[in-house]
Amino acid sequence: MADIIQPRVLKGFRDFLPQAEMERAALLEALTTTFRSFGYVPIDTPVLEYAEILLGKAGGETEKQVYRFKDQGGRDVAMRFDLTVPLARFMAEHAGELYLPFKRYHMAKVWRGENTQRGRYREFMQCDFDIVGVDTASADFDIVATIAAAMKSLGVSDSTIHVNHRGVFNRFLARAGLAEKSVETLRIVDKQSRIGEDETRRLLAEIAGDVAASEILEFIRAGEGFQATLERMTRIAGGSNPDSDRLSEIFDMADACGLASVLSLSPNITRGLDYYTGVVFETFLDAIPEIGSVCSGGRYNDLASLYTKQRLPGVGAAIGLDRLLAALEAVGKAGKTIGYTRVLVVNAEASLCTEYQAAGAAMRAAGIACEVFPETRKLGGQYAYAEQKGASFALVRGSEEKERGIWLLRNLAGRTNAEYSSIEAAVAAMHRQAQ
Amino acid sequence: MADIIQPRVLKGFRDFLPQAEMERAALLEALTTTFRSFGYVPIDTPVLEYAEILLGKAGGETEKQVYRFKDQGGRDVAMRFDLTVPLARFMAEHAGELYLPFKRYHMAKVWRGENTQRGRYREFMQCDFDIVGVDTASADFDIVATIAAAMKSLGVSDSTIHVNHRGVFNRFLARAGLAEKSVETLRIVDKQSRIGEDETRRLLAEIAGDVAASEILEFIRAGEGFQATLERMTRIAGGSNPDSDRLSEIFDMADACGLASVLSLSPNITRGLDYYTGVVFETFLDAIPEIGSVCSGGRYNDLASLYTKQRLPGVGAAIGLDRLLAALEAVGKAGKTIGYTRVLVVNAEASLCTEYQAAGAAMRAAGIACEVFPETRKLGGQYAYAEQKGASFALVRGSEEKERGIWLLRNLAGRTNAEYSSIEAAVAAMHRQAQ
Numbered sequence: 001m002a003d004i005i006q007p008r009v010l011k012g013f014r015d016f017l018p019q020a021e022m023e024r025a026a027l028l029e030a031l032t033t034t035f036r037s038f039g040y041v042p043i044d045t046p047v048l049e050y051a052e053i054l055l056g057k058a059g060g061e062t063e064k065q066v067y068r069f070k071d072q073g074g075r076d077v078a079m080r081f082d083l084t085v086p087l088a089r090f091m092a093e094h095a096g097e098l099y100l101p102f103k104r105y106h107m108a109k110v111w112r113g114e115n116t117q118r119g120r121y122r123e124f125m126q127c128d129f130d131i132v133g134v135d136t137a138s139a140d141f142d143i144v145a146t147i148a149a150a151m152k153s154l155g156v157s158d159s160t161i162h163v164n165h166r167g168v169f170n171r172f173l174a175r176a177g178l179a180e181k182s183v184e185t186l187r188i189v190d191k192q193s194r195i196g197e198d199e200t201r202r203l204l205a206e207i208a209g210d211v212a213a214s215e216i217l218e219f220i221r222a223g224e225g226f227q228a229t230l231e232r233m234t235r236i237a238g239g240s241n242p243d244s245d246r247l248s249e250i251f252d253m254a255d256a257c258g259l260a261s262v263l264s265l266s267p268n269i270t271r272g273l274d275y276y277t278g279v280v281f282e283t284f285l286d287a288i289p290e291i292g293s294v295c296s297g298g299r300y301n302d303l304a305s306l307y308t309k310q311r312l313p314g315v316g317a318a319i320g321l322d323r324l325l326a327a328l329e330a331v332g333k334a335g336k337t338i339g340y341t342r343v344l345v346v347n348a349e350a351s352l353c354t355e356y357q358a359a360g361a362a363m364r365a366a367g368i369a370c371e372v373f374p375e376t377r378k379l380g381g382q383y384a385y386a387e388q389k390g391a392s393f394a395l396v397r398g399s400e401e402k403e404r405g406i407w408l409l410r411n412l413a414g415r416t417n418a419e420y421s422s423i424e425a426a427v428a429a430m431h432r433q434a435q
Numbered sequence: 436m437a438d439i440i441q442p443r444v445l446k447g448f449r450d451f452l453p454q455a456e457m458e459r460a461a462l463l464e465a466l467t468t469t470f471r472s473f474g475y476v477p478i479d480t481p482v483l484e485y486a487e488i489l490l491g492k493a494g495g496e497t498e499k500q501v502y503r504f505k506d507q508g509g510r511d512v513a514m515r516f517d518l519t520v521p522l523a524r525f526m527a528e529h530a531g532e533l534y535l536p537f538k539r540y541h542m543a544k545v546w547r548g549e550n551t552q553r554g555r556y557r558e559f560m561q562c563d564f565d566i567v568g569v570d571t572a573s574a575d576f577d578i579v580a581t582i583a584a585a586m587k588s589l590g591v592s593d594s595t596i597h598v599n600h601r602g603v604f605n606r607f608l609a610r611a612g613l614a615e616k617s618v619e620t621l622r623i624v625d626k627q628s629r630i631g632e633d634e635t636r637r638l639l640a641e642i643a644g645d646v647a648a649s650e651i652l653e654f655i656r657a658g659e660g661f662q663a664t665l666e667r668m669t670r671i672a673g674g675s676n677p678d679s680d681r682l683s684e685i686f687d688m689a690d691a692c693g694l695a696s697v698l699s700l701s702p703n704i705t706r707g708l709d710y711y712t713g714v715v716f717e718t719f720l721d722a723i724p725e726i727g728s729v730c731s732g733g734r735y736n737d738l739a740s741l742y743t744k745q746r747l748p749g750v751g752a753a754i755g756l757d758r759l760l761a762a763l764e765a766v767g768k769a770g771k772t773i774g775y776t777r778v779l780v781v782n783a784e785a786s787l788c789t790e791y792q793a794a795g796a797a798m799r800a801a802g803i804a805c806e807v808f809p810e811t812r813k814l815g816g817q818y819a820y821a822e823q824k825g826a827s828f829a830l831v832r833g834s835e836e837k838e839r840g841i842w843l844l845r846n847l848a849g850r851t852n853a854e855y856s857s858i859e860a861a862v863a864a865m866h867r868q869a870q
Contacts, residue, residue, distance in 0.1 A: 009484065016477075
């Protein structure tokens with residue numbers, strides 16, 4: 001007999017035990033229902049792709065973090081590190097088979113060899129939803145409405161979707177003579193909530209001087225309601241323009257759909273990525289904003305320019321599932337599924353096993369999730385198992401009950417027993433109790 | 436502007452377009468419902484693990500096919516090639532946190548660098564379900580019942596679960612003086628349905644001689660009903676024994692649960708792997724047996740001996756999702772989901788966009804999956820889009836309808852229109868129609 005290999009997972013990787021996996025499944029199911037109610041359809045793409053395709057646009061940090069290797073055939077391959085690059089490749093490759101606008105959701109794992117000391121995982125799940133092929137306020141708003149509905153479906157009644165528009169910011173920067181420094185400026189501004197106003201001012205002054213730093217800080221000052229903030233931003237940026245009009249349209253739609261109170265215009269939200277070209281979103285739970293944005297995204301001019309000459313504008317967002325799960329747990333909204341079993345058929349005597357299985361089959365046929373304990377064991381141990389699985393009832397028949405022609409249905413929470421002359425009678429009683 | 440990178444996926448890998456992904460999702464959802472009704476709970480494990488752990492027991496073909504590489508930290512890692520080895524590692528690592536018997540399902544992708552010329556994929560999904568920690572007929576039967584329920588949930592009414600017991604076969608081989616050749620013999624017998632009786636006889640004669648080859652062929656001869664076959668096998672194997680008793684108990688349970696007709700005792704089914712030690716299963720769709728087994732498995736004595744000294748017997752099976760999807764398509768039982776959208780709100784005039792979004796929100800609030808077309812376009816194009824998404828209705832309001840204070844609800848299949856004075860009235864009409 002060989003030595004034992006120590007069972008362990010790689011750093012930054014996790015097992016999901018049943019309790020955690022059931023919570024994740026409940027969350028994914030709620031999100032799926034929401035996405036479908038808005039007409040998004042699912043796609044899937046390979047975990048492994050040609051490195052050249054996945055890394056075409058990436059550089060620096062991303063490239064260093066990617067799991068990349070030579071496969072058996074000597075191909076340079078990599079594991080996907082997000083779901084956006086695969087979507088771009090997918091849209092370019094299947095353009096002829098897809099209708100536009102294309103509304104898709106994709107919930108799947110991605111991998112990044114991040115520094116685990118920062119509490120990051122190297123394997124995590126993303127939930128992306130995008131609308132590709134149109135550039136309209138209606139599509140932008142659809143993403144806002146989807147985020148709001150997703151939060152509601154998870155039982156989070158109080159969340160705020162912060163929205164901003166890159167274009168308005170750029171107009172302001174151009175007016176202030178800072179157009180060439182827009183990328184750096186956006187990156188600094190994006191950090192404000194983490195580094196504070198003083199440090200933001202210092203960093204901005206370094207690249208743009210003290211006066212401009214003050215102007216930028218005035219521009220990004222958080223506001224007095226959506227419309228007042230929009231008016232101020234628009235004025236500082238040089239007056240009405242298509243980008244501020246877009247924000248106004250989005251607000252009108254939110255207002256008409258009862259979502260005005262969920263939407264906040266936040267000029268300091270820029271999303272660090274060069275990638276976005278229009279509106280940008282971040283979503284915070286009001287009860288626990290410090291955990292950060294649980295759903296972020298924005299509009300991009302051209303999704304798939306690396307792979308096709310067809311121009312594909314789009315808008316979308318991604319839910320950070322791990323952060324969201326942590327947030328839901330913190331606010332007490334995490335799923336409480338212990339198991340799916342409603343009834344455990346107790347295995348009291350080996351000679352009655354066939355009857356137990358027939359009882360289980362009858363329960364399931366009546367729509368009741370039911371498992372049969374697969375070996376004879378002391379009743380206490382079987383009741384403990386039933387509680388581990390979250391069962392409400394135990395169905396018991398030993399030789400005594402068999403002789404009397406009855407089944408005992410034990411209410412596990414109440415520790416009370418009731419007798420029934422048949423499985424059908426027990427099922428009927430359970431259905432009555434559930435009403 | 437850089438050159439375009441040709442968008443393409445690796446050989447043996449696939450994109451799932453919405454139609455295919457919706458079919459897969461429908462299948463996974465049906466299986467999930469079945470697993471939960473039997474009290475199985477889900478787990479998840481990492482895609483990447485230490486190569487030493489994944490490959491501990493593997494060798495030969497498996498090892499050559501595994502995607503294995505050095506990660507950024509120089510660790511020797513590999514992508515999982517099945518869900519059984521990760522389960523073994525998981526059970527050993529978390530023994531203290533888990534209750535036994537442990538019933539789990541796991542539906543996830545695995546990777547093997549197989550020869551794609553044989554029509555194999557290098558990335559495919561497995562659906563495993565196992566009961567670990569007991570060795571009883573009741574647990575064995577649970578797997579049979581789960582397979583039968585899974586097939587039924589997919590709309591496949593006619594399938595056959597072939598069952599056999601390795602132990603009965605080994606008793607026969609011992610009696611025939613062939614105990615030392617059991618592994619080779621089982622491997623040849625397992626191929627019989629593919630290579631035919633003559634070739635099977637030739638190969639068996641090579642290792643065991645002509646007389647023994649005839650005996651083996653007599654033993655594995657397909658039968659005359661479960662009980663008659665069991666009696667013949669038991670007699671040839673030397674009389675009643677715990678292994679033939681096990682088969683008999685499983686049959687009694689199937690009979691009590693109305694599954695006797697689904698179960699076939701097939702002494703020629705051995706499953707090629709050394710791994711199995713007790714019952715083995717294969718599942719064929721009666722309408723299309725030539726596609727092969729869509730769900731196979733069996734009992735193993737000791738799941739996790741590589742990683743722990745705790746003995747963990749178990750029984751389980753795996754559904755080959757790709758083969759099952761192909762089979763369902765061949766017999767016309769594949770899901771027919773075109774999309775999730777029930778109503779498309781047509782975008783007739785840009786100035787009414789806010790109203791369209793409010794109408795969409797009202798529809799969804801009433802439980803109707805609804806999407807708003809996000810830009811103004813000709814009606815014909817929007818109706819075509821609605822059909823692409825599988826919508827039943829289009830909700831239309833242009834300036835004329837707006838003036839008249841009505842909404843037009845178009846039945847897309849019937850090409851008929853009805854007028855309603857409010858969204859609520861349209862919703863009520865749709866609900867009536869759905870009844």
